[in-house]
Amino acid sequence: MTENYIVFFDSGVGGVTVLRECVKRYPTEKYLYYGDNENAPYGNRSKEEITGLAKRAFEEIACMRVRAVVIACNTVTAECVDALRKIYSFPIVGIEPAIKPAAVCGGKVLLLATRATLESERVKRLIAANACNAEITVYSPENLAGDVERNIENLDNIRLSSHLPKGEFDSVVLGCTHYIYLREKIASYYKCRVFDGNAGTVDHLGKILNICSKNDEKTEQNEPYFYGKSKKVNQKAYLILKRL
Numbered sequence: 001m002t003e004n005y006i007v008f009f010d011s012g013v014g015g016v017t018v019l020r021e022c023v024k025r026y027p028t029e030k031y032l033y034y035g036d037n038e039n040a041p042y043g044n045r046s047k048e049e050i051t052g053l054a055k056r057a058f059e060e061i062a063c064m065r066v067r068a069v070v071i072a073c074n075t076v077t078a079e080c081v082d083a084l085r086k087i088y089s090f091p092i093v094g095i096e097p098a099i100k101p102a103a104v105c106g107g108k109v110l111l112l113a114t115r116a117t118l119e120s121e122r123v124k125r126l127i128a129a130n131a132c133n134a135e136i137t138v139y140s141p142e143n144l145a146g147d148v149e150r151n152i153e154n155l156d157n158i159r160l161s162s163h164l165p166k167g168e169f170d171s172v173v174l175g176c177t178h179y180i181y182l183r184e185k186i187a188s189y190y191k192c193r194v195f196d197g198n199a200g201t202v203d204h205l206g207k208i209l210n211i212c213s214k215n216d217e218k219t220e221q222n223e224p225y226f227y228g229k230s231k232k233v234n235q236k237a238y239l240i241l242k243r244l
C-alpha cells in the first residue's frame with residue numbers, strides 16, 4: 001500500500017456508490033472523495049461546461065497526493081475522460097454504462113443516463129457496438145440526478161413514476177451513478193434485472209494498480225476522507241450507503 005490517495009470524483013453524491021464498492025473490495029487502500037456538489041447536476045449541461053467544471057476540479061485534485069483518479073461519473077467520463085488523460089500523467093479510470101453485460105442477455109434493454117451521456121459520441125459508439133445483441137431503448141430522466149442529490153437523506157421522497165418511462169424491459173442499465181441509490185426500487189418498478197458499471201470500474205482499477213481483493217470480513221477498512229465544501233453532503237451519502 002502507498003500513502004497516496006485513490007481519488008473518486010463525481011458531480012455530487014453519485015460516485016459514493018462506486019467508492020463504497022471499492023472500499024469493500026480493497027479495504028486497506030487510502031481513499032479521498034471529491035464531489036462537486038455546488039455545481040451538480042452536470043447531466044443537462046453542455047459538453048463545454050462539463051469539461052470546464054471537470055478540468056477545474058482536476059486542477060484541485062492534482063494538488064493532492066494522487067495515486068489514481070476514478071471518475072465515478074458516467075457524464076464526465078463520456079464527455080471528457082480523453083481530454084483529462086491528455087493533461088495528467090496519473091492513471092484515470094472512468095465509468096461507462098454496463099450495456100454490454102445487459103445486451104448479451106438479449107431482449108429489450110432500457111438504458112437510463114443523463115442527457116449529456118446519451119448525446120456523447122463515446123456512449124453512442126457503445127450502444128451501436130451492442131445493438132446487434134439486444135433492442136436498446138435510451139431514456140434520460142432529466143431531473144432524477146438532481147432529485148437524488150437534494151433528497152439524499154430522504155430517498156423515499158422520490159417518485160419514480162414521475163421520472164421513468166413506462167414499458168416492459170428485460171433489463172435496465174443504470175448509466176448514472178446517482179441512480180444507483182434507487183437500484184432496488186428501479187428493479188421492482190420494472191420487475192427486471194438491473195445492471196450498473198460499478199463492479200467493472202472497480203475491477204479495472206484493481207488491475208491497473210495491481211491491488212488484490214480482500215474478502216476477509218475481519219480486515220479493517222480505511223475510512224475515506226471527504227474533501228472540500230461538499231464534505232458534509234457526501235459523508236451523509238456514505239453513511240446512508242453503509243447502512244444498506
Ligand code: DGL
Binds near residue numbers: 011178
Ligand atoms: N453521477 C453522474 C453520472 O454518473 C452525474 C449526474 C449529474 O450530475 O447529472 O452521470
